[in-house]
Amino acid sequence: ITDVALLMFLTNKNTFCCFIQLPAVCQASNRKLHFSIYGKKGDAKVSDGISTQYPVVDHEFDAVVVGAGGAGLRAAFGLSEAGFNTACVTKLFPTRSHTVAAQGGINAALGNMEEDDWRWHFYDTVKGSDWLGDQDAIHYMTEQAPAAVVELENFGMPFSRTEEGRIYQRAFGGQSLKFGKGGQAHRCCCVADRTGHSLLHTLYGRSLRYDTSYFVEYFALDLLMEDGECKGVIALCMEDGSIHRFRAKNTVIATGGYGRTFFSCTSAHTSTGDGNAMVTRAGLPCQDLEFVQFHPTGIYGAGCLITEGCRGEGGILINSEGERFMERYAPNAKDLASRDVVSRSMTIEIREGRGVGPVKDHVYLQLHHLPPQQLATRLPGISETAMIFAGVDVTKEPIPVLPTVHYNMGGIPTNYKGQAITHENGEDMVVPGLYACGEAGCASVHGANRLGANSLLDLVVFGRACALTIAETNTPDTRHNPENCDLFIYLSFFLIGEKLSPLKPNAGEASVANLDKIRFANGSTRTSEIRLNMQKTMQNHAAVFRTGDVLKEGCEKMDSVYKSMDDIKTFDRGIVWNTDLVETLELQNLMLNAVQTIVSAEARKESRGAHAREDFKDREDEYDYSKPLQGQVKKPFEQHWRKHTMSYVDPKTGKVTLEYRRVIDSSLNADDCAAIPPAIRSY
């Protein structure tokens, strides 16, 4: 940067202030400190636009990213790298996001262990999604996978290596070669046993190179929508209780999943589906929320999953009568039956009253009949796990387990570029200014069932896709970010850089009114009680075992739990670090997700992927793919179920309306990669 430019910059208030504050011992750099607790001070304006009780601080950015997990960080620094003035609003410190708990690997067709092709990965993912995934998005993801993994490795992520020094890949997650005909494929790259942790730290470290403004511990309340266009986010600063409006032309939502709607889940307490709820309150749809991935043996209370290897080594599941109940449900395979069979059997036992524990809501996994040395050699660490999470000595007592939620395939509908879409008159319409990625988004790469090690890939690929799409369609407004470009670019962007469209001075009023209402709520039921009711209802009615009556009963119960939210009672009346208030806001978000999940599940009368129903055991597509297609009549759109569910909620009453959207069956480029026609999914 030349001296002439320096002179110009000195007239800008921002750089002038920071120039003074840096100690002279590092005087050569005129870059601002990347991180400040209060955000970029220069642009903040306090106003009384919404209410005199709640003064609002207004910020202006080119792009706002809500959520700082794997996808959020990738989007945030992708945007900063492209020169955009980006804010990252997160309720947790970036390295505390739930991505850190993803210890599995990332799939990519690098071809290090054997010859591999991303088209085979594409086939496996389409098949795994039970043909509910959008094939253009899957094409995009699997084609970008090798480049994404190499990029991560260049950022410094320490993948494990082969002898030659290439990234080591192992067999995992239903991956095959040659479109399912070539045997097991080795595609899963990992970093020792902490891939997600390493990914998050690598991305966070990389993001510090760029000028993203982090707003840590800011709880995003709502989207600022005007005329169907997303103009920013309104958030509550938890630290001092101030309300902040982040005005930006582009908003990226990467808030993660909503595991906490169920009683037993592997997700952190912070996985509350805030992004899905924000979008729902803005009147936009959420997609495929009924597809929730369960695992049969999760430790009761802790939510930690016990590996299938326990049953593989001889562990058995027993009910309150001490009976090995799997013999009745799967006489041949017994405890080694497939996961969904085991989950359903466990749930049926619990429903019929043969559960264990004071409320009879779980079963036991017994391992103490096996010799302790065998356990220690074959399953090292299990005694430690059982002691820490269940408080039992695995050589003497059984472990309490129940089916547990692990991942949410559904979320905010997007196209393959990451732009949020809505469905009107049979057509997909892009919502201007809104993007979604990660577990919160549903570009539908996972469809009805997620394959292992694909979700970390989903995060980085679609995080980058959102950043690229925004960079393609916008130019940064450089008046806010002069340091990152030289004089010529600065001047040219000054002329053509896009200014923000005007926003009503009282935008976000409804969110603040809601906040105020909850802060002074004085009903009769506590937040924790309502939350427990919701979680128990969802666990009993919308879990693995789904039949018409159970789901209908669950829908009615959820409706009453939703209505009981009007009678909520909070205790903390303060505004500084009011966790009672934030937990209640999170509960509101969870409720919206829960009602959509259960109503969509009730409406979908088929079994597909993770959504398995007892009364409708088969998949219903437009043709019957188990028989030859010749001579079959194609069923009309209304009569088959190979379609996405789009759910809307009226936040006041909790009433859910459903619509359906076609699955995209064509890949991005038919010559490059042929689309896979639907078939019966069997492994």
Add this chain to the structure above:
Amino acid sequence: MTHASSFSIVKTFFSCVIFCCDKGKVHNRLVQGPRNMSLLRVCCTTTRGFVKRGLFLESTYTACHWTAGYASGGVTKDKEPLKKAKTPQGRFDMDETESKSKDVLERFPDGVNPETKEKGGPRGPEPTRYGDWERKGRCIDF
């Protein structure tokens, strides 16, 4: 004489700067910031002025001389490296060596898995041997 005097001035200014930096770190609220920052600013501007006046070369020379003096055992003779004083072991403190051996999953020699020759991979048996990703009896991914 001029060397010694300029050297002492440099020393006092640097210690001043360091002192202010420390103070600045303790109170990181912007409310008290301006007071400390102004002090720092004074020191910085004077140091910068000092630098500008061309005495920078001299001061670096003296600084080098200063550190060079230490290396050749000018002030104190350090034959052994300084050891960090250990706090007395409490009732619940575990011995360092004991905790390492209690770890269930042993490290591979040099971090290389002898069967698969994987370098930097997961410790213990192969995580995907049961079809899901297993670690310490827990299922991580499936």
